[in-house]
Amino acid sequence: MSDDPEPAENISGGSADGGYADTFDADAPATRAEAVVDRLGDRYWQKSYGGRDAFECLVRTILSQNTSDVASQPAHDALMDRYGGREVRSTSNSASGERSEPRAEGDLAEALASADQPELAETISSAGLYNQKSERIIAIADRIVAEYGGEDAFDAFVREDDSGTVRDTLLDMTGVGPKTADCVLLFAGGRDGVFPVDTHVHRIARRIGLAPPDADHETVREHLERDVPGEKCGFGHTAMIQFGREYCSARKPDCLDDPEACPMADLCDQIGVDPTSGDVTDPAEAGVADD
Template sequence: MSDDPEPAENISGGTAGGGYADTFDADTPATRAEAVVDSLGDLYWQKSYGGRNAFECLVRTILSQNTSDVASQPAHDALMDRYAEARSASNGASGERSEPRSGGAGDLAEALAAADQVELAETISSAGLYNQKSERIIDIADRIVTEYGGEDEFDAFVREDDPGAVRDALLEMTGVGPKTADCVLLFAGGRDGVFPVDTHVHRITRRLGLAPPDADHEGVREHLERDVPGEKCGFGHTAMIQFGREYCSARTPACLDDPDACPMADLCDQVGVDPETGEVTDPADVGIADD
């Protein structure tokens, strides 16, 4: 049994997601954002990411949209059971791969491009919005087969091409937004300096005061990628999500009951949180100026 503390239900895939435990520079952090990430790493895990199959990672991230990782994981597992039985590539935690294929037997993109939409929707129903997601997955799979030749060629593109060009190509795909594109760059491409922003990261970063209270998701991403060393962005993202689940929820952050209950208390501006009244508002409604 692995001693990796990251849950398997995380979008990274946990122990099966290609990430591995790592250690990073322990010198005095250069920014408060780096100090937050270092503290989260001490609280949860310090890892580097990369090694996931890029197309599978893209599908997994689409399944996670507008739902929890706990709910989307069974949909991913069911999809893989039904459509990836013949795959010959290995995507274990080591990130090792078999020799590339050029489409053909075992190519998940080809299998999904040819999938019956109703059958696929039924397969992924636990993820919610399954009709919309099944249509998107089939459309993207067809595009990857047509434009790249299959999942291995797409995987090589994500790993080897200019990250800006990869991000732009992903964002051109139906249903792929910045967070989805960045997850593929991080968990499949293993790219440093990529900090995907989901609802947890968006909320927590502004609540801590690491980005302007009215920053949108892209604004938060720009601040984090500017202020956090590139090699720490990956575990900063996954550990911050875990922190949001355990301590800094949208409606009942731990500091409402006891300031000392939050491990980030000494680094947090509590933007939008008033422990005295118990009121919690979106940081954008507070209107604190960017520092």
């Protein structure tokens, strides 16, 4: 949507990932995690997600694995130009979740299932690990065509089936991990209570003290989904990523130079960050925060 406050280059969200601007109650948060998400929403955006085509979302998230948006976005665009076969990928721009534009003929899953692997690898080369990713994409596309008949039936499965069943099915696909599965559930399925954990979310949740310092990605996810209301998990994920890019980087968070420079200063335990010495370590190496 044209007035979407989220930058379109954010592969985890933005206008390309559907959804619509929304407003959520930020009064009297029940947990510190909710207070953090509320403040992030005030600073960046509050949105409800859903509306992406599930298979394209799955492919796009695979392309984003172990690389940056700058590298994976051109790979996604090149893949869609060569194999998409649809004039305009429709999105959901209203609370109803109805598609705003009809899709042209063609099936991306069928096209990729029959793709020549070296050609696909060349097409997505900017994303890195292109041989591995192309093999995985072709194998997943082949499975979706075999089991669902194509991307439309798979899309319906992701939107309508039990979320636990959808997540387990996605995790059973080679190359699909928890973050990828959760992104599909959120951006395509529009599911509440799904908080995908990427490297930014993993770092920030432990650094602030919203999860144990030694928590793995799945444990961080469990804590956030427990402590953040379901309807706020989606924008909590994308806004936390933006916060990590702008303020809370891995090696030099803004609080090192000025404790007041961080908008989360009063909510953060600074686990692994020592402004006095300038040392920054992984939270797992810095001690245990209150849960």
